[in-house]
Amino acid sequence: MLTAHELQDRLVRGDCSSVEIVQELLAAIQEVDGTIRGYLSVDAEAALAQARAADAARATGRGGPLLGIPVAIKDVLNVAGQPCGCASKMLRGYVAPYDATAVAALRAAGAVLLGRTNMDEFAMGSTTENSAFQVTRNPWSLEHVPGGSSGGSAAVVAAGEAVAALGSDTGGSIRQPAGFCGCVGLKPSYGRVSRYGLTAFASSLDQIGPMTRDVRDAARLLGVMAGHDPHDSTSLPAPVEDYEAGLPVSGGLRGMRLGMPREYFGGGLDTEVEAAVSAAVEECRRQGAEVVEISLPHTRYAIATYYIVACAEASANLSRFDGVRYGHRTAVAGDATELYLRSRAEGFGAEVKRRILLGTYVLSSGYHDAYYLRAQKVRTLIRRDFDAAFERCAAIVCPVAPTAAYRLGATGGDPLKMYLGDVFTVTANLAGLCGLALPCGFTAAGLPVGLQFLGPALGEARVLRAGRAYEQATAWHTRRAPHAAGMARTEAGGK
Amino acid sequence: MSAARYEAVIGLEVHVQLKTRSKMFCGCATSFGAEPNTNVCPVCLGYPGTMPVMNREAIRLTVLSGLMLGCRINPRSKFDRKSYFYPDMPKNYQITQYDQPLCLGGGVEIEGASGLATVPLTRIHLEEDVAKNMHFATCSGVDFNRAGSPLMEIVSEPAMHTPEQAVAYLQGLKQTLMYAGVSDCNLEEGNMRCDVNVSLRPVGATALGTKAELKNLNSFKSVLLALRAEIGRQEQLLREGGRVVQETRRWDVEAGATFLMRTKEDAHDYRYFPEPDLMPVVLSEQQIAEWARGLPETPRQRRARFASEYSLPEYDARVLAADKAVGDYFEAAARGSKAPKIVSNWVMTEMLRRLGETGQEIAAVQITPAALAELVELTEAGAINSNTARELFGELFANGGSPRALVEARGLAQVSDSGALQALVDQAIRENAKSAEDFRGGKAVALKFLTGQVMRLSRGKANPQLAAQLLEERLKK
Ligand SMILES: [Zn+2]
Numbered sequence: 027m028l029t030a031h032e033l034q035d036r037l038v039r040g041d042c043s044s045v046e047i048v049q050e051l052l053a054a055i056q057e058v059d060g061t062i063r064g065y066l067s068v069d070a071e072a073a074l075a076q077a078r079a080a081d082a083a084r085a086t087g088r089g090g091p092l093l094g095i096p097v098a099i100k101d102v103l104n105v106a107g108q109p110c111g112c113a114s115k116m117l118r119g120y121v122a123p124y125d126a127t128a129v130a131a132l133r134a135a136g137a138v139l140l141g142r143t144n145m146d147e148f149a150m151g152s153t154t155e156n157s158a159f160q161v162t163r164n165p166w167s168l169e170h171v172p173g174g175s176s177g178g179s180a181a182v183v184a185a186g187e188a189v190a191a192l193g194s195d196t197g198g199s200i201r202q203p204a205g206f207c208g209c210v211g212l213k214p215s216y217g218r219v220s221r222y223g224l225t226a227f228a229s230s231l232d233q234i235g236p237m238t239r240d241v242r243d244a245a246r247l248l249g250v251m252a253g254h255d256p257h258d259s260t261s262l263p264a265p266v267e268d269y270e271a272g273l274p275v276s277g278g279l280r281g282m283r284l285g286m287p288r289e290y291f292g293g294g295l296d297t298e299v300e301a302a303v304s305a306a307v308e309e310c311r312r313q314g315a316e317v318v319e320i321s322l323p324h325t326r327y328a329i330a331t332y333y334i335v336a337c338a339e340a341s342a343n344l345s346r347f348d349g350v351r352y353g354h355r356t357a358v359a360g361d362a363t364e365l366y367l368r369s370r371a372e373g374f375g376a377e378v379k380r381r382i383l384l385g386t387y388v389l390s391s392g393y394h395d396a397y398y399l400r401a402q403k404v405r406t407l408i409r410r411d412f413d414a415a416f417e418r419c420a421a422i423v424c425p426v427a428p429t430a431a432y433r434l435g436a437t438g439g440d441p442l443k444m445y446l447g448d449v450f451t452v453t454a455n456l457a458g459l460c461g462l463a464l465p466c467g468f469t470a471a472g473l474p475v476g477l478q479f480l481g482p483a484l485g486e487a488r489v490l491r492a493g494r495a496y497e498q499a500t501a502w503h504t505r506r507a508p509h510a511a512g513m514a515r516t517e518a519g520g521k
Numbered sequence: 522m523s524a525a526r527y528e529a530v531i532g533l534e535v536h537v538q539l540k541t542r543s544k545m546f547c548g549c550a551t552s553f554g555a556e557p558n559t560n561v562c563p564v565c566l567g568y569p570g571t572m573p574v575m576n577r578e579a580i581r582l583t584v585l586s587g588l589m590l591g592c593r594i595n596p597r598s599k600f601d602r603k604s605y606f607y608p609d610m611p612k613n614y615q616i617t618q619y620d621q622p623l624c625l626g627g628g629v630e631i632e633g634a635s636g637l638a639t640v641p642l643t644r645i646h647l648e649e650d651v652a653k654n655m656h657f658a659t660c661s662g663v664d665f666n667r668a669g670s671p672l673m674e675i676v677s678e679p680a681m682h683t684p685e686q687a688v689a690y691l692q693g694l695k696q697t698l699m700y701a702g703v704s705d706c707n708l709e710e711g712n713m714r715c716d717v718n719v720s721l722r723p724v725g726a727t728a729l730g731t732k733a734e735l736k737n738l739n740s741f742k743s744v745l746l747a748l749r750a751e752i753g754r755q756e757q758l759l760r761e762g763g764r765v766v767q768e769t770r771r772w773d774v775e776a777g778a779t780f781l782m783r784t785k786e787d788a789h790d791y792r793y794f795p796e797p798d799l800m801p802v803v804l805s806e807q808q809i810a811e812w813a814r815g816l817p818e819t820p821r822q823r824r825a826r827f828a829s830e831y832s833l834p835e836y837d838a839r840v841l842a843a844d845k846a847v848g849d850y851f852e853a854a855a856r857g858s859k860a861p862k863i864v865s866n867w868v869m870t871e872m873l874r875r876l877g878e879t880g881q882e883i884a885a886v887q888i889t890p891a892a893l894a895e896l897v898e899l900t901e902a903g904a905i906n907s908n909t910a911r912e913l914f915g916e917l918f919a920n921g922g923s924p925r926a927l928v929e930a931r932g933l934a935q936v937s938d939s940g941a942l943q944a945l946v947d948q949a950i951r952e953n954a955k956s957a958e959d960f961r962g963g964k965a966v967a968l969k970f971l972t973g974q975v976m977r978l979s980r981g982k983a984n985p986q987l988a989a990q991l992l993e994e995r996l997k998k
Pocket of ligand 1: 548549562669
């Protein structure tokens with residue numbers, strides 16, 4: 027299982043073609059996706075055509091960091107001419123008329139858009155079990171979830187069915203599945219990557235980011251997608267650094283001051299996760315990092331704050347799905363109101379309905395101030411916690427999630443339990459920070475444990491440096507999942 | 522039955538479509554009359570993943586309107602989402618401004634029975650327009666061409682008390698917005714729409730009564746009649762001991778009455794919250810000052826200027842400044858003229874009368890301001906008489922052209938040559954001996970008749986003053 031940068035080197039040397047890479051991946055999908063079920067759709071013909079075009083471009087002297095590299099796309103992102111269903115019945119039959127800006131950037135860089143990955147419906151969930159269509163399994167254990175909501179993207183990368191994938195992260199939806207599946211996931215700072223074309227869940231929290239096999243690939247994809255977009259007024263005008271060139275060759279953690287939030291290492295943290303993360307922090311120290319304890323006192327309000335803000339915004343964002351212009355429309359409706367009620371009742375799943383109801387409630391007159399307004403105030407306090415923390419450290423090191431991957435069905439009856447699993451990830455979205463998840467060990471049952479580096483807004487270069495240095499010092503990211511493609515065969519040829 | 526006397530309290534919410542080339546949040550054209558659903562894109566259709574991008578020109582035009590109306594411009598305003606489900610709303614929420622509008626305060630000057638007064642404004646904010654629902658025999662459709670067009674909402678204080686004041690307010694507002702050049706302000710075409718709130722209270726009371734909101738008012742006349750009808754309805758209700766219920770009522774032109782649309786119980790909970798896809802609008806002092814420097818003249822400024830610059834009576838200045846296009850036309854004609862008052866007379870009488878008759882816009886008439894100036898010049902120089910001038914005006918109004926060229930081509934020039942007139946004077950005296958005798962006998966009025974005869978013989982071309990003078994000279998000999 028090669029990374030994008032390794033494959034790019036081979037393409038440059040002429041050791042293989044983009045068509046061969048795509049064929050290899052199609053074979054891998056053929057082999058394992060019947061079990062993993064990470065893809066909702068794969069357009070093999072279109073992917074091969076793009077690969078041929080990339081090979082032809084290379085033959086005329088064109089190059090570039092992603093030319094001919096296949097990337098899987100989460101079903102929440104619009105790709106012109108492809109379905110964009112958000113794993114919901116509500117958008118069945120909807121074909122996107124335009125490219126998301128991030129997708130257009132990949133296309134312009136010559137990447138091959140491979141297929142669409144499964145997710146929790148409208149990105150609402152932490153297990154990908156809320157998909158209206160299929161259950162995706164964790165390539166490390168088929169009895170476990172891949173995490174969510176970008177569970178399909180994480181699973182196909184971990185299973186060797188994709189070199190890299192795009193996910194979206196509203197409260198941890200890139201980092202948590204990356205952690206559960208033992209791959210790398212980066213949530214950029216709010217506004218670093220354009221959201222235009224990302225079907226909105228919670229507009230003030232959403233970000234698109236890469237899910238890859240190593241930190242260097244994450245840096246490479248971020249470099250292609252980051253930057254200001256005139257179509258997204260909230261995208262940041264700050265210049266884009268050369269993230270990949272800024273990665274350390276060695277010793278990237280030397281002299282870096284890392285903060286360990288006291289509140290993240292208390293009760294509720296699974297002992298195996300705590301052991302793995304503590305060992306990882308120890309490794310960082312060995313690599314020359316200075317580790318200090320910091321405090322994020324408003325952490326205990328983070329989950330409530332997050333679910334109020336996210337659901338409030340979602341309740342408006344999802345209002346457009348009404349059966350009038352696109353997507354699911356009920357078969358029989360007498361008037362407009364009935365059309366809305368029936369179409370939405372039939373189209374949305376339980377978790378989406380729950381969040382729309384919650385969001386509608388917290389914004390309704392009489393409750394708006396007590397919930398929505400108060401949540402915004404707490405959000406400011408949480409942001410200040412981080413402002414103060416980053417005065418004391420360059421980056422924060424902590425777990426991605428309190429536990430390793432859940433068993434399938436374990437959170438089904440208890441949404442609150444699932445919500446609490448987001449405690450270490452939602453804060454980065456509430457505060458607009460960047461966060462990198464990468465593997466740092468395994469439980470006794472063989473499930474990956476994720477490590478998280480959090481940086482201030484626009485601190486991507488910093489967390490990527492820390493992550494790359496850690497990854498170079500360890501070998502967790504090179505381990506292969508037992509249910510990945512090719513595991514049944516011998517690993518001849520290095521693939 | 523109560524004998525109390527009631528006072529109406531009226532407030533208006535006016536929506537005005539701004540004249541921008543593109544929509545509020547996307548690049549689609551705002552032109553109207555196109556085939557349904559042709560000026561649309563994923564953004565204004567509310568497709569998944571799309572995001573709004575602010576049209577700066579709409580901000581500028583709103584601030585311009587605010588400055589013209591004496592509002593305070595908010596240095597920091599923001600946009601909010603207003604949620605409700607309706608098929609004309611692509612996203613089922615409207616992007617509008619809730620608690621931090623672009624403009625605050627200000628006022629509209631109106632002319633009332635007791636002179637000039639100012640109706641205070643609460644606020645002006647900016648929002649996106651909705652689509653148009655269309656109903657057919659077996660189904661309904663939505664035309665999204667209008668969806669997302671920039672719409673400015675101007676909210677007055679409840680400070681008017683008669684239907685006439687409300688109409689004067691609308692006229693004054695329209696006048697100023699036309700001067701600002703921000704909108705066409707046509708009620709009939711829907712680029713100016715107004716909702717009226719009206720309540721009654723006993724004369725002398727200060728607390729507001731329960732209001733009704735009136736909709737479907739698409740002409741000044743509808744506003745006037747609907748308010749009269751609604752005030753009558755509420756008054757009767759109160760006199761009979763009833764209570765006004767807060768509700769929205771629809772004006773029915775045919776029936777000449779308002780009818781219940783919905784009560785407060787059906788009112789939406791709009792669930793406003795800040796639009797997370799847009800940054801707050803921050804306007805620097807320099808930016809506002811720069812826009813203020815480029816501000817067009819207000820109607821009041823133009824009235825004063827016309828009076829002093831063109832030595833016009835107050836009345837003329839007011840009539841000419843009432844409609845910006847009329848004022849513009851006058852000024853274009855009067856600028857180079859030695860007789861601006863005569864130009865004013867022509868515009869106020871012949872021009873306005875013919876515009877009224879034909880329903881034409883002054884900006885589109887055939888007779889150019891330069892042609893009118895020339896016509897005035899020809900009259901003032903005595904080259905044509907006033908009858909000829911009026912005829913020529915009609916000709917130019919209908920077909921355009923140059924007055925001087927017409928005069929030459931048709932030999933319409935006034936005969937002011939005493940040699941040429943002398944023969945006609947003699948002929949008139951010869952043919953009307955009785956009148957000549959009367960004049961000699963002291964009947965001055967006979968001279969008028971004889972002058973008329975000279976005019977007739979000259980087919981209207983004689984200079985009447987000269988003809989009278991020659992007659993007099995001849996008869997007194
Ligand atoms: Zn548009």
